[in-house]
Amino acid sequence: MTNTTEIVLNVAVSEIAMTTHLPTLLLCSHLYKTVALVDISKDTLAHCAAKFHVPATYTDVGEMLAQSPEVDVVFIMNANLHPDEPAQVPHALQCLKAGKHVLIEKPMSLTKEGADQIEAARKASGKIVFVGYMRRYAHAFLRVKEMIGNLPKGSINYVRVRDIIGWNSQWVDQCAHFPVKFSDFPAQANEERLELNRQQFEQAIGDKASSPLDKKTYFVLNVLASHDVSAMRELLGMPTGVVAATRNATGSFTHVIFQYPEFKVYLEFGVDHVMEFDAQIEIYAADRHITLQYDSPYIKGLPITAKVVGKRDNGDHYEELIRPSYEDAYTLEYKALHDAIVKGEKVKTDALDAKQDLEIFDMIMKVLV
Known part of the structure; x- marks a missing residue:
């Protein structure tokens, strides 16, 4: 691990990703390097990869985990921006089990059972769960x-x-x-x-x-x-x-x-x-x-x-x-996440929180x- 943490932005490359996360990550290039995007929309991937200079894109989380082993932390952004959107638990579990740190946009889970599953996966993996309460x-x-x-x-x-x-x-x-x-x-x-x-x-x-x-x-x-x-x-x-x-x-x-x-x-x-x-x-x-x-x-x-x-x-x-x-608060939470990964600082916005x-x-x- 170097002082620059490599990242994949995962599911969906949505409005919040396009307007805050991806632009802010570009400005935090001294801390993070965005190496891949995951989304089920190929048009979204093509647009964001070109706009934000991301070298790799995938339509499946498992494919990304298999083909981009250099990834340190996954940003999970398929937040519940509409009442018919599911929560983000399955992708968080998949990434933690693959040995990746995760930043999960709020709400992390709609259910306490989902929160417990994420906490159990965190313990088993020894990786960081950081919930984006910016x-x-x-x-x-x-x-x-x-x-x-x-x-x-x-x-x-x-x-x-x-x-x-x-x-x-x-x-x-x-x-x-x-x-x-x-x-x-x-x-x-x-x-x-x-x-x-x-x-x-x-x-x-x-x-x-x-x-x-x-x-x-x-x-x-x-x-x-x-x-x-x-x-x-x-x-x-x-x-x-x-x-x-x-x-x-x-x-x-x-x-x-x-x-x-x-x-x-x-x-x-x-x-x-x-x-x-x-x-x-x-x-x-x-x-x-x-x-x-x-x-x-x-x-x-x-x-x-x-x-x-x-x-x-x-x-x-x-x-x-x-x-x-x-x-801005997004930059500040990115700094806190980086300190947690690189320096071992405690995460206050974790799954139990x-x-x-x-x-x-x-x-x-x-x-x-």
């Missing part, structure tokens, strides 16, 4: 975590977690990376995808999988709220329970109240057609309010900031805006009305 690697997030850790015990009165955003396509269309969508998929691929989808939702939410509304809510929990719940866990720990959970008639907006030992957390999330990225975590402590503000990751370099509003000992009101860096999101989603689904 928001938790942002400098501003770490500053807020430090602030919370320094608060006197019992000083938090309330926390609000909010993620109400417009559809990603509104930013993607303006991101200047010009992603292209192709449709040359094998005829049987859709049937296989739908069957795996059915099995996973039945395993995840049982009888609720027969309800389109419940299925949609669980899907949005995984693909959107996982950002927020994951960050909430690192900042505050696991909630002790869910006081209440409700949603609008279409399931596009959901509202949850979590119980913590000394305070409650209100989580609200949803997607609409307004081009606004209203994603923040606000901690209301006794003498200050701390706000962590995110922006769209599809526009590279938009800052993630922290704001503190409070009262000084002399009675003065103060407001402080903290912008630690313009360095990701499983805790699913445990919280179970709490929500049980009381949801």
Whole structure:
């Protein structure tokens, strides 16, 4: 292993891969070398290989593993960007068993059983599983975590977690990376995808999988709220329970109240057609309010900031805006992954960590009305 880690980007070379991962990897050439792509669409492979200067392409993961032994780590990006997309567990297991490190886009798995399988494969292989919760690697997030850790015990009165955003396509269309969508998929691929989808939702939410509304809510929990719940866990720990959970008639907006030992957390999330990225975590402590503000990751370099509003000992009101860096969260998570592979640094966003999101989603689904 040299200081440059060789990578294959695996399944699917999708919108998130074209707009964030592949461009960012080009800029991180001092850390990574992209040597292969895998996708079932040959047109997608041809387009991305030419655009991002990738020498090898494959339509099958097993073929890639057999013919590209130099690969160190596999980026698995067939994330659940549509309710009928299956999760990424089979490809993660295949790569781990072949002795490869894996970065898995969130959600890692729709089921706790899938998370357990990935963790077992990680242990058996001795390789790294890194789940792409990029928001938790942002400098501003770490500053807020430090602030919370320094608060006197019992000083938090309330926390609000909010993620109400417009559809990603509104930013993607303006991101200047010009992603292209192709449709040359094998005829049987859709049937296989739908069957795996059915099995996973039945395993995840049982009888609720027969309800389109419940299925949609669980899907949005995984693909959107996982950002927020994951960050909430690192900042505050696991909630002790869910006081209440409700949603609008279409399931596009959901509202949850979590119980913590000394305070409650209100989580609200949803997607609409307004081009606004209203994603923040606000901690209301006794003498200050701390706000962590995110922006769209599809526009590279938009800052993630922290704001503190409070009262000084002399009675003065103060407001402080903290912008630690313009360095984007994807670059920061790539650095953390590289340190884990090359230097042996601990991975905080591993399979067991990701499983805790699913445990919280179970709490929500049980009381949801």
